[in-house]
Amino acid sequence: MNRSHLAALPKVVLHDHLDGGLRPATVVDLARDAGYRDLPTTDPDDLAAWFDQGESGSLERYLEAFRHTVAVMQTPEALERVAAEAVEDLAADGVVYAEVRFAPSLHMHRGLDRHRVIGAVLAGLRRAPDGCDAGLIIDAMRQDDDSADVVAAALESHGDLLVGFDLAGPEAGFPASRHLRACRAAREGGLGLTIHAGEGAGPESIADALECGAERIGHGVRIVEDLTLADGAVVGIGVLARRVLDESVPLEVCPTSNIHTRAFPSPAAHPLGLLHRTGFTVTLNTDNRLMSRTSMTAEWEVAVRHHGFGIDDLRAVTRNAVEAAFCGAEVRRRVAGRVEAGFSRAD
Numbered sequence: 087m088n089r090s091h092l093a094a095l096p097k098v099v100l101h102d103h104l105d106g107g108l109r110p111a112t113v114v115d116l117a118r119d120a121g122y123r124d125l126p127t128t129d130p131d132d133l134a135a136w137f138d139q140g141e142s143g144s145l146e147r148y149l150e151a152f153r154h155t156v157a158v159m160q161t162p163e164a165l166e167r168v169a170a171e172a173v174e175d176l177a178a179d180g181v182v183y184a185e186v187r188f189a190p191s192l193h194m195h196r197g198l199d200r201h202r203v204i205g206a207v208l209a210g211l212r213r214a215p216d217g218c219d220a221g222l223i224i225d226a227m228r229q230d231d232d233s234a235d236v237v238a239a240a241l242e243s244h245g246d247l248l249v250g251f252d253l254a255g256p257e258a259g260f261p262a263s264r265h266l267r268a269c270r271a272a273r274e275g276g277l278g279l280t281i282h283a284g285e286g287a288g289p290e291s292i293a294d295a296l297e298c299g300a301e302r303i304g305h306g307v308r309i310v311e312d313l314t315l316a317d318g319a320v321v322g323i324g325v326l327a328r329r330v331l332d333e334s335v336p337l338e339v340c341p342t343s344n345i346h347t348r349a350f351p352s353p354a355a356h357p358l359g360l361l362h363r364t365g366f367t368v369t370l371n372t373d374n375r376l377m378s379r380t381s382m383t384a385e386w387e388v389a390v391r392h393h394g395f396g397i398d399d400l401r402a403v404t405r406n407a408v409e410a411a412f413c414g415a416e417v418r419r420r421v422a423g424r425v426e427a428g429f430s431r432a433d
Contacts, residue, residue, distance in 0.1 A: 087390055087397065089383060095400065096182045096428030097382040098407035098421065099371050100280075101304055101338035103254075104188035104207065105155045106374025107172050110134040116158035116167075125154060139377040140346050148347045149256075151377050160196040162206035169210025177218035179381045182424040183411060186211065187223035187252055190239065191232055200239035208247055217424065219417050223250035223280065226268060228260035233268035241275040249412035250278035252304060253295075257287035262298045269298040278412030280338065284308040285349060289326050296335070302410055306330070306337035307344055309366070310357040320364050331366055336410035340373035341388045342380045359393030362403065369407040401429045 110130040117125050126136045139148045159165055169186065176184045190203040198206075204224065211220040224240040226233035237251060251272035253262050262269070262281050273279050281295035285305035289312045292303055303309075309330055314322030323331065330337075341356050350356045362368045370385050372378070389395035389403075408422050 089387060091432070092386045092390070092400075093180055093383045094428075095180055095386075095432055096404065096425045097180045097386070098183045098369070098404050098411065098425065099176060099181055099382055100185045100302070100336075100369055100407055100410060101340055101371035101373055102172070102176070102184060102186050103374050104168060104172055104186050105152055105159060105192070106377050107175070107372070108155050108168055108376055109171055109175070110137065110376070112168065112171060113155060113158055116164045117154075120158055120160065120164070122157050124157070134376075134379070137376050138379045139374075140379070148343075148377060155376070156192045157195075159193055160198065162198070162202060165193060165203060165206035166210040169207045170213040171210075173211055173214040173218060173220045175375070176382070177215045179383055180428075181218055181382055182428070183219045183221075183408070183413070183417070183421040184214075185221045185223055185249065185412065187225050187250075187254070189225035189227055189236075189254060191227065191230065191236060200236065201243060204239060204243045204248070208243070208245065211247055219413065219421060220247060221249035221411070221413050221417075222247050223252050223278075223412070224248065225252045225254040226265060227255040228253050228257065228262065228265065228282075229255050233265040234271065237268045237271045237275070237277075240272070240277065246414065248277075250280055252279075253281045254304070255282070257283060257285065257291045261291070262295045262300070266298050269300075273299050278302070280304050280412075285344065286347070289324070292330070293326050296329070300335075302336040302338055303330075304338045305340060305344065306335075307339055307349065307357055307361070309337070310360065313360075313364070315360075318360075320360070331364070334367045336367045336369055336406060337361065338371050339368050340371045341385060342378045343373035346378050353388050353392040356388075356392070358389060359395070362393070362395075362399065367406050367410070368403050369410060370403050397429070397432060401425075404429075
């Protein structure tokens with residue numbers, strides 16, 4: 087399958103950070119409007135190259151680039167524009183359903199409260215083009231202590247597009263269980279719960295997320311460390327990996343981002359194919375389209391070129407994503423119809 091064939095297929099993305107997917111030209115525009123003068127360059131092409139974190143070498147360094155995007159997303163107008171452009175860009179890449187996530191607490195530096203921040207992003211997502219539905223996941227940062235307030239604001243804003251809660255930020259030293267009360271409140275309030283785990287820390291972080299009630303795991307790829315391999319084949323499955331496998335816990339796998347943060351040294355060394363063939367519930371995602379210069383089509387290219395994915399494998403991971411989505415039943419039926427129709431045309 088070449089790139090044009092992959093681009094034409096319907097896609098579902100469950101893990102896409104709003105502040106990690108801005109258009110470089112939009113960053114320049116918003117910085118000018120806000121009087122923000124700390125950008126490394128105001129040339130959009132040069133800025134795109136600067137934001138490329140392919141050589142960052144660690145999750146911590148990778149995350150440093152976000153200070154610029156967050157800095158220019160501090161007004162309702164900026165937040166709505168970024169959200170609207172995000173779903174427009176995803177739809178142009180063949181995405182028929184997108185769950186976009188962001189941390190509202192990071193966008194309160196110019197006087198907005200969480201409710202206005204969330205409302206502005208929801209307004210932008212409601213401008214999604216025909217043929218693409220969108221949902222919003224609200225993040226709390228694991229290193230901060232305001233997760234209960236974040237959940238409260240999310241639940242007060244709860245509508246048809248606000249579908250989930252997430253814990254993001256550095257895993258090491260900041261276990262999800264620090265935020266158990268917030269996780270429970272989110273679930274009790276009807277939000278889906280996904281937690282970043284198994285990206286910057288090992289299987290113990292995934293176990294902690296599951297004990298907090300996580301229905302999906304953001305990244306989760308270091309579950310491979312609970313497998314025993316011989317000559318590239320799985321010959322043993324640990325207790326945690328067996329639980330994730332048997333309970334069909336969806337993994338929000340983001341290959342390019344994992345390579346850029348040096349979770350794995352190369353596309354071929356990534357465990358995407360191994361996890362999929364072993365039967366884990368893999369979904370494919372972008373994570374941060376700006377910082378990783380990626381797209382859903384590009385992530386699918388990684389799967390095809392380096393992990394032997396064919397049309398049936400892409401259909402399978404897309405169906406996984408449809409089933410794992412936090413949307414309501416009506417949206418799920420609509421999205422499933424788009425997916426099945428699009429893959430049928432490709433057969």
